[in-house]
Structure formats: structure tokens, C-alpha cells
Amino acid sequence: xTKKAVVLVSGxxxxxxxxxxxxxxxxxxxxxxxxxxxxxxxxxxAAQNVSNSMNVKQHKIVTLDLATIGGSALTDTxxxxxEHETSGxxxxxxxxxxxxxxxxxxxWAEVLxxxxxxxxxxxxxxxxxxxxxxxxxxxxxxxxxxxxxxGVEGNKLTIHAPLIELTKAQIISIGIDHGVDYSATISCYxxxxxxxxxxxxxxxxxxxxxxxxxxxxxxxxxxxxx
Amino acid sequence: xTKKAVVLVSGxxxxxxxxxxxxxxxxxxxxxxxxxxxxxxxxxxAAQNVSNSMNVKQHKIVTLDLATIGGSALTDTxxxxxEHETSGxxxxxxxxxxxxxxxxxxxWAEVLxxxxxxxxxxxxxxxxxxxxxxxxxxxxxxxxxxxxxxGVEGNKLTIHAPLIELTKAQIISIGIDHGVDYSATISCYxxxxxxxxxxxxxxxxxxxxxxxxxxxxxxxxxxxxx
Numbered sequence: 001x002t003k004k005a006v007v008l009v010s011g012x013x014x015x016x017x018x019x020x021x022x023x024x025x026x027x028x029x030x031x032x033x034x035x036x037x038x039x040x041x042x043x044x045x046a047a048q049n050v051s052n053s054m055n056v057k058q059h060k061i062v063t064l065d066l067a068t069i070g071g072s073a074l075t076d077t078x079x080x081x082x083e084h085e086t087s088g089x090x091x092x093x094x095x096x097x098x099x100x101x102x103x104x105x106x107x108w109a110e111v112l113x114x115x116x117x118x119x120x121x122x123x124x125x126x127x128x129x130x131x132x133x134x135x136x137x138x139x140x141x142x143x144x145x146x147x148x149x150x151g152v153e154g155n156k157l158t159i160h161a162p163l164i165e166l167t168k169a170q171i172i173s174i175g176i177d178h179g180v181d182y183s184a185t186i187s188c189y190x191x192x193x194x195x196x197x198x199x200x201x202x203x204x205x206x207x208x209x210x211x212x213x214x215x216x217x218x219x220x221x222x223x224x225x226x
Numbered sequence: 227x228t229k230k231a232v233v234l235v236s237g238x239x240x241x242x243x244x245x246x247x248x249x250x251x252x253x254x255x256x257x258x259x260x261x262x263x264x265x266x267x268x269x270x271x272a273a274q275n276v277s278n279s280m281n282v283k284q285h286k287i288v289t290l291d292l293a294t295i296g297g298s299a300l301t302d303t304x305x306x307x308x309e310h311e312t313s314g315x316x317x318x319x320x321x322x323x324x325x326x327x328x329x330x331x332x333x334w335a336e337v338l339x340x341x342x343x344x345x346x347x348x349x350x351x352x353x354x355x356x357x358x359x360x361x362x363x364x365x366x367x368x369x370x371x372x373x374x375x376x377g378v379e380g381n382k383l384t385i386h387a388p389l390i391e392l393t394k395a396q397i398i399s400i401g402i403d404h405g406v407d408y409s410a411t412i413s414c415y416x417x418x419x420x421x422x423x424x425x426x427x428x429x430x431x432x433x434x435x436x437x438x439x440x441x442x443x444x445x446x447x448x449x450x451x452x
Contacts, residue, residue, distance in 0.1 A: 060294055060295065062291055062292075062294045063290070063291040063294070064288070064289070064291070065288055066288075066330075068288045068289070069286065069330065069333050070337055095332070095333035095334070095337050096329055096332040096333030096336060096373060097333070099329040099369070099370075100329040100333060103322055103325040103326040104292075104326055106322040106325060107292065107295050107321035107322030107323070107326060108295040108321070110321035130372065130375060131373045133372065135372055136369070136372040136373055139368050139369035139372045140369050142365050142368070142369070143325070143368070143369045144325070146356065146361055146362040147322060147324070147325045147357045147362055147366075148356055148357070
């Protein structure tokens with residue numbers, strides 16, 4: 001029987017690469033996205049497109065109003081998305097976002113009878129985000145095995161974070177090898193409704209730099225580009 | 227400075243008791259409830275009433291469509307709420323619910339600068355729910371301290387589960403000592419819109435039995451009672 005996996009997909013570069021990796025490992029993939037009050041809603045369209053193009057078994061979008069608790073430039077329109085590098089934890093950090101997303105993935109995995117969850121967290125580019133570090137993922141996995149039926153029934157639940165130690169350029173190279181079409185992905189924190197990217201936010205800068213370092217032509221559609 | 231705490235309140239007996247305990251310990255309380263597609267929506271009204279009557283600093287209701295992932299009698303109208311005791315993990319168990327709720331509480335705690343989260347989980351009456359056990363709470367706390375700014379900045383985040391080892395009768399006795407008005411709380415899995423309880427579901431039976439054992443008159447308004 002094919003093993004099932006829940007894969008968190010944001011519509012961005014990292015999670016699309018993770019989905020390709022999960023598929024290559026032979027998992028039947030169930031992709032999960034969140035409509036969480038984010039500014040960059042066009043990423044949900046990208047998540048749907050990426051899921052379709054990779055023939056996933058099912059794609060779900062869970063509505064979750066994280067803007068209610070505020071605290072991030074990605075959900076609170078009163079906080080500006082920065083256009084320059086900052087030190088420490090960036091204002092684009094959404095409090096406990098990965099924990100919330102992984103928790104809901106855990107719930108769906110339990111419903112599906114899946115023992116594997118894939119997530120595109122990365123400790124290299126997002127060193128300012130506490131919930132992108134390897135020891136966080138290990139702790140989540142440990143908690144998850146106590147939280148669910150799977151744990152009680154003796155099945156081991158595994159959280160796969162295959163990109164966690166890779167640079168953006170390495171991620172892109174792996175994705176290209178796996179046939180990922182990056183033109184369908186959106187990383188920009190403030191992407192326009194037509195899917196074009198601002199080119200100046202942290203996420204755009206990391207992505208641009210990644211393509212440059214990987215020596216691969218950047219397929220991103222930028223605003224104001226000619 | 228008064229210490230802030232996020233308290234998960236469902237409008238039920240247990241979480242209302244926890245709120246009274248947190249207040250008595252001197253915390254400034256921020257209560258959090260979820261509109262998660264549950265059948266028993268009148269509990270949200272109860273959560274608001276309980277929060278108001280206990281003078282909390284703020285009460286938030288986060289919308290979260292857990293019904294999207296299905297798998298529980300509490301969110302899926304195709305699964306019937308049982309009216310008799312069952313063995314194993316009950317169908318009223320919502321996959322990963324406590325993990326999801328605690329994760330969002332963690333996010334709000336981070337926004338507020340609170341280092342304390344209170345939750346009314348109970349391992350005695352809900353022995354069939356994996357996410358009500360003490361080792362689960364410990365593992366969540368450990369993960370939470372790696373997930374957030376608080377952990378990075380050296381503040382210890384604590385998950386308080388003061389009811390975890392108590393019987394329903396003990397919880398009720400403590401609540402009465404703390405002045406909890408249980409007539410304002412709703413525990414029924416299928417409460418009517420007017421807040422009356424079915425009297426026959428697992429949750430109603432545990433609650434009834436608790437008042438009986440505590441020797442306290444049950445103030446619950448039951449349907450079909452005369």
C-alpha cells in the first residue's frame with residue numbers, strides 16, 4: 001500500500017521543492033494550505049496550481065484567522081513589510097505559525113492515517129525565526145507522538161524537514177533536478193493579485209539571490225520589470 | 227507588574243474552573259476561544275459570559291475551520307454523538323485539537339509577552355483522549371520553549387494544566403470554593419441554541435456524575451426536564 005504524507009504547501013519555492021521530494025520518495029501526497037489572513041493571498045492560488053501540477057491526491061485550504069491575534073507584518077496591515085535586512089527576529093515572523101500549521105497537519109494526518117508530515121522550514125535563510133531550527137522540529141515530532149492516536153497505537157509519526165540545512169541555491173538546484181516549475185511559485189511577502197512579486201522584500205531578495213547563486217535563470221515575474 | 231496569562235476557555239465546566247484558578251494566582255487573564263466548526267456553538271456564548279463575569283482583560287474568539295479536516299463527531303455532522311460509554315478513543319475526539327488550540331494560545335502569548343498558558347485538560351475523565359495526558363503537556367511545553375521568541379530570549383514559557391489529575395467532583399469542589407457560577411457554563415456536546423444540555427452525551431454524563439459525587443446541586447439546564 002502506498003504510504004500517505006501530509007505536505008504543507010504555501011505556494012512558495014521551498015514548499016514546492018519539498019512536495020517534489022515527498023513525491024519522489026514514493027508518498028501519496030495530501031497538500032495543506034492556510035488562508036490565515038496573510039497579505040500575500042495570491043500564494044493560495046500558487047499552492048493550488050503547484051498541487052495540481054504535481055498530481056497530489058488532495059489539496060485542502062484551511063481557514064484560520066491568525067490576524068485576530070496580530071503581531072506580524074504578514075497579517076497586520078498596520079505593520080510595514082521591511083525592504084531592507086534587519087537583525088534579530090523579523091517583523092514578518094508570524095507568532096507560532098509553524099507550530100499552528102504543523103498542528104493542523106497533524107490533525108489531518110490522523111484523520112488520513114498518515115504517519116508522515118513534510119514541511120519546508122529552513123534554518124539557513126530564516127535564522128531569525130525560532131520555529132525553523134532543527135531542535136524545534138525534533139521537539140515538535142516528540143510532542144506529536146504523544147498527542148495523537150498514532151502514538152497511542154504504536155505508529156511512529158515523522159516530521160520531515162528535508163530543506164532545513166540547505167541554502168536557497170541548493171534548494172533550487174534540487175528542485176530543478178526534481179522538475180519543479182518555479183515560475184508557478186510565489187515567495188513575495190506582498191505579491192500582487194496577478195502573482196507578480198515586489199522584488200524588494202526579504203523573501204524576494206533571498207529568492208533572487210538563490211537563483212543567482214545556483215546559476216539558474218530566475219523565472220519570477222516582478223512588478224515594474226520590463 | 228501583573229503577570230499576563232492566556233487561558234483557553236471553552237465555556238465548559240473545566241476551563242471555567244481553570245480561569246478562576248489563574249485569577250486567584252494573580253494573573254491578568256486573556257481568554258481565548260475557538261469557533262472551529264463545532265456542533266455545540268452555544269458554548270461560545272458561554273465562553274463570553276464566563277469571561278465577562280470573571281473580569282478578564284480581553285477575550286478573543288479565533289475562527290478556525292477544523293471541520294475541513296473532519297474526523298470527529300464534534301465537527302462532522304455525518305458522525306453521530308454517542309449516547310453511551312465506549313471503549314478506546316471516542317469519536318468525539320477532535321484530531322490534534324488540544325495541540326492546535328495550545329499552538330494558537332502560544333502565538334497570542336508571544337504577541338502579549340505572556341509566559342503562562344492555562345488549559346483545562348484532564349486525564350481522569352478523558353482517559354481516551356491522547357492529548358489530555360501529563361506527558362503530552364510536558365512535551366508541548368518543551369516544544370513551545372523552542373518555538374518562540376520567549377524561548378530565544380531566555381524566558382521560560384509554562385503550560386499550566388491544574389486539573390489534569392483531578393476527578394470531576396474535585397474540580398467542581400475547587401470551582402465552588404473559587405466562586406465559579408457553573409450555571410453559566412455549558413459542557414454538552416450537542417447543546418441547544420438556548421444553552422440547554424442533552425443530558426445523555428459523554429460530557430453531560432460526566433458532569434452530572436461530578437455534581438452528584440461532589441454533593442453539590444447540579445445547576446445545569448437540561449432539555450426535556452420539567
